[in-house]
Amino acid sequence: MKIALSWLAKYIEIKENTKELEEILTFSGIEVEAVENIPALPETVFSAKIISAEPVPETDHLKRCLVDIGNFPCPEKTEDGYLQVICGAPNCRTGMMAVIALPGSVLPEMTIAKAHIKGIDSCGMLCSEKELGISDNHSGIIELSTETPIGITANELYELPDTIFELEITPNRPDLLGYIGIARDLSAKLNRSLKMPEIKIPEAKCKAETMPLELVNKVPELCPRYIARLFNKVELKESPLWLKSALIKSGLRPINNLVDITNYVMLEYGHPLHCFDYDKLAALPEKPGIPAIVIRRAYQNEPIITLDGKSYLLEGEEMVIADGIKPSAIAGVMGGNISAISETTKRIVLESAAFNPSSIRRTSYKHKISTDSSYRFERHLSEYSAEDASIRATQLICELANAELCEVTYDSFPFPPKPLILGIRSDRYTQVIGYELEDEKIRDYLERLGLKFLQYGTWKPGKINDIAEIESYSSENKQKSIKAQYYEIPHCRVDLEREIDIIEEIARLDGYDKIPVKTLPQRIMDRHSYRIKKNAVDYLVSRGFYETLNYSFSEPDLLYKLGYEDGDRELEMITLKNPQSSNQSAMRTSLIPQLLQNLAYNLNRGEKNIKLFELGKTYHRQEALSYEPYFLAGIVTGLNKEEHWQDKASPITLFWVKGIVEELLSLWHLENWSVQETKVPFLSRTESASYYLENKELAYYGKLNSIVAEKFDIDTIELKQDIWIVQFAMENIINATRTLKTHFQEIPRFPFVTRDISFLIAEEIPYSEIIKTIAEIERNIISEVTAFDEYRGKQIPEGKRSLTLRLKFRDKEKTLTDERVDYLIDLIIKKLRETWQIKMR
Incomplete structure (x- = not known):
């Protein structure tokens, strides 16, 4: 159920900000599943009148519109004082009142710019509700009443800015399925007056005999x-x-x-x-x-x-x-x-x-x-x-x-139900909830909810239909009678049927946080951390990896073999005062040396196709205490799968290892990471990469240097196979995914349209920046951008590369036309030219 803050505020005064109101609703038992903020729109988005709307030649839906924007200053006005706009909406017609966004207006998903479409200048946009961020309706432009004056801003028209709360109402609370019910509950919680709509029914003018039924x-x-x-x-x-x-x-x-x-x-x-x-x-x-x-x-x-x-x-x-x-x-x-x-x-x-x-x-x-x-x-x-x-x-x-x-x-209405009367004992509240609450406070809470106080009396369990059934309470005879308060339940609260229901309502209004906790729950595990690590292990096992388990003790000499030098963080090891042997004299700071030893052990016993990984802690100095982050490291060599006569296996390559890393990052729903040069000394500089998110390393992969391999008794010349290493910084990944939420996305109902564009672009411009530039144009319609060809050669100028992109377009509301796609392609090419100075091929 969705509710708008602007509508809710008509029934109760809202003083809290969005976050505070969300917490109040949640702790009142009304779960807030999502919050959507609809921002205020620029003053350059306002009501306007379409003076004329004529079809654009050689198109099946575009119209050239002259729009009256009143006295609003705009240099693009025609001699007649109108604004020329191209519009493709099916409901666009002469004489209608619409909403226009002038050039320069920043909308939720786009910035309006002056465009040249089919040889005609278009100075602005006639907007749909979706383009203003009000709803998902993209079937046509907004149609205002013909009585709407020109120049009324969209903020006035739609009461913006606004906030939309998506609520999950429990099945036992039908009274909360409307704005007044939500306001009534907040009124009780916040102790504020409820403002009901003023209802005045006009005098009946139609006689009964005119419309018998x-x-x-x-x-x-x-x-x-x-x-x-x-x-x-x-x-x-x-x-x-x-x-x-x-x-x-x-x-x-x-x-x-x-x-x-x-x-x-x-x-x-x-x-x-x-x-x-x-x-x-x-x-x-x-x-x-x-x-x-x-x-x-x-x-x-x-x-x-x-x-x-x-x-x-x-x-x-x-x-x-x-x-x-x-x-x-x-x-x-x-x-x-x-x-x-x-x-x-x-x-x-x-x-x-x-x-x-x-x-x-x-x-x-x-x-x-x-x-x-x-x-x-x-x-x-x-x-x-x-x-x-x-x-x-x-x-x-x-x-x-x-x-x-x-x-x-x-x-x-043949059988009107009798009023329901229930009693509540303050002693029972104390027994169930765990702390005392005064009779006056209980009465105050219940009357705020709309329950009508009737009287004090001797306790009688169950539903009561007549208050005359209740005996008066005698304080002189406390041993034989229990004091209770009796209330008439309002008709809207069909969920209140027993004393315990009323007790729950009082506890909810007084605050669940006031309920005393006698024994604190023991947190024996971090469930999120466990899930992320288990996902990684399950994935690698499914790709043919075997898990190893090594000691947490190691020796510093192994790190020197990897190429680390004095002063590197990895060599600041925590040493043992009384080690069992020289090769277990310090706590490990990397999983890689022991994995190389595991690899050498298996190679020496005739195994050639090896995929190993280890998930474990490393131990680092950090002032008086140690820092013990988790890492996941893997080492692979040989063929990418088991040999089979029908499906030939091939050697593991850079792209196979890269795919392992990126598939795992995708499995964790990590996005917007950047790829940088790897800084570890034991990997090839030209065949390695590191993945970063907000300046924190997530993972790296690369080919092991043959010199380092020899130090671990692995002869790569005799082996005739590349050795690849991957590592994931699990602590950084766990922290980066802790607040991520999985959202349902409906399967698209309409087909996509594919277009390819090829152009020359400077070599230093990252592919990720090109994607960002394209996505800014129409994020909801450009569903996918893929680079499927990149070429450097004699025909390509120095410092440039030829890049071919495949773009997929899809509208969730309707089937795209060729004219719409061509228009978007023109916008993309124009944007790339302005931003990156591309040259089309």
């Missing part, structure tokens, strides 16, 4: 309450911007004023609503001429087509909202198209109901339909909240659709 509830056990309000002379039109903006920020797409109103009230009160076209409702056969709404079970094999155009065959257990003949909706799940609102709708029925949660849950699961409506109904909504939502929607329909309210309200 037959309401029949055949399954009151499945539908304990059903409210129907009728409206005449409804005007179906586009919603005002404040309503559309509120829905967009909360993750819903605006459709029309009636649908938007029901969605708005659902988000506000947490209770779903639905509108039927009154004139499409059939009458009961026995009562012709009177449109009917019948709440019943579906018939066996009864068909229905829902609003999304899908057909379902009902099995007889589902509950439906039908007219006199056919089902008009799958109750609590989705409406049907037979009575859907359309452009011809003039009279409507507003439904607000409460359904049995188990029935909705079974229907949703059986037909694999999950909607905002079913999500709420299957968590048990109160019968009384149906009336609150209906009244609020009535007000908005009369205001925003200029509708006339019918004087009769149809309300099927």
Whole structure:
């Protein structure tokens, strides 16, 4: 569930910053899964009017627009005082009000620049919601009301900056499925007043005989309450911007004023609503001429087509909202198209109901339909909240659709539930939570939550329907009676059924951090560190490596053989006062010497294809204490896999070892690393590399120098094989990945388009910088950039190299056209020329 801070602030004063509010929500039991900040936009992004929109010759969708930006100063204006803009949006047309970003405007994913498209200057951009960072809607440019003045900034239009919280609501708290519920909970936590919307329903002008209705509830056990309000002379039109903006920020797409109103009230009160076209409702056969709404079970094999155009065959257990003949909706799940609102709708029925949660849950699961409506109904909504939502929607329909309210309200409420009364003992709170809380404090917390205090009395367990059942408490006879407070539970808190539920609410409001901890939990392991190391070991084993285990003791002479010199950090070893032997006289500072000894041992016994690794600590001096970081080192030589007659093996090469390193870094989700020259003395300078992230080394690989190999009794001339070494600085990797989170990414629905470009570029320019330059242009559409050819030769000028890139383009919202891709290619080439002075081949 997404909530916008600007909308939430309409019900409760918010003084805290985003981080503080996130912590308050989380420690109140409302889990914050994600926080998205929508920044303020530049003042050069504002409302404007399209004076004309003419097709660009030889294109199928581009239009040359003249845009009136009012008195805003802009040197690119034409002689008539308009701005010329090229736009490819399908809804772009003459006379519409839109949002324009002038050249130089910095948007969330791009910077607007003056462009030359199909021989025409384009001075700005007509923006979609996605380009402004408001939503993912990229289907067309923003269409404002024709009454919107020119020059209103996007910040005013969309209440920016804003913050969007994505919340995970537990199934037992349906009262939190709307803004008012969240505000009510914060009101209790922060002890601030709750500001409810002012509701004034206009006088009913439509007489009952004008719009008669037959309401029949055949399954009151499945539908304990059903409210129907009728409206005449409804005007179906586009919603005002404040309503559309509120829905967009909360993750819903605006459709029309009636649908938007029901969605708005659902988000506000947490209770779903639905509108039927009154004139499409059939009458009961026995009562012709009177449109009917019948709440019943579906018939066996009864068909229905829902609003999304899908057909379902009902099995007889589902509950439906039908007219006199056919089902008009799958109750609590989705409406049907037979009575859907359309452009011809003039009279409507507003439904607000409460359904049995188990029935909705079974229907949703059986037909694999999950909607905002079913999500709420299957968590048990109160019968009384149906009336609150209906009244609020009535007000908005009369205001925003200029509708006339019918004087009769149809309300099927056969068995109103009796008020629930629960008691709580302060002594029991102390026993369960672990500390005392005064009666006055308990009462204060519960009244903030909306519980109505009734009286003190002698303790009586269970649910109480009549306060007269409670005996008065006598302080003179404490041994025979236990003091308790009694409260009437508000209808919205269907989760409060027992004393322990109330105790949990008090503890939540008072703060879980106040609960005393008698025994601190013992942290016996770092789970994140364990997972990262286990991932590495599992991966190397899967690639044919064998793990070795060497002593933590070593000898300094081995490090001299590697090429280290006095003053190098590796030679500052911690020596043992009484070593068992000379070759175990110091604590090791590197895993490499012992791995070379392991390699020599195996080579001397006839093994030629060897892949070994070790994961272990090294020991370094650090003032009075030692520093003991983990490293993962590997050594390989020979063939890259087992020999097979059908699949020939090949010698291990630089690229095979490089692939091992980069695959592991990718497995840990490490990105944005840089490649630098390796500083270790025992590797070849030309066939080695180190990987850094924020100036900390992550890993290195390289070919072992033959001179170093000979010092470890390995004759590379006789061996006729290269020896490769890799090492990972596990401490740096563990710290770099500790705060990383894995995010779900939807599988793309639309195909990608491939283009190749080839150009000359200076040799000193890193490939990573070229990728960054390209990504800045359209990060969400340029999905992949690969360098598949690099050439240096006689035809290439000195200091240059020929680079060929393969670019993949994909739009998540629609299929890309050739014109759009060509336009992006032109932008990429222009950017590369301006930034790196490339020359196309």
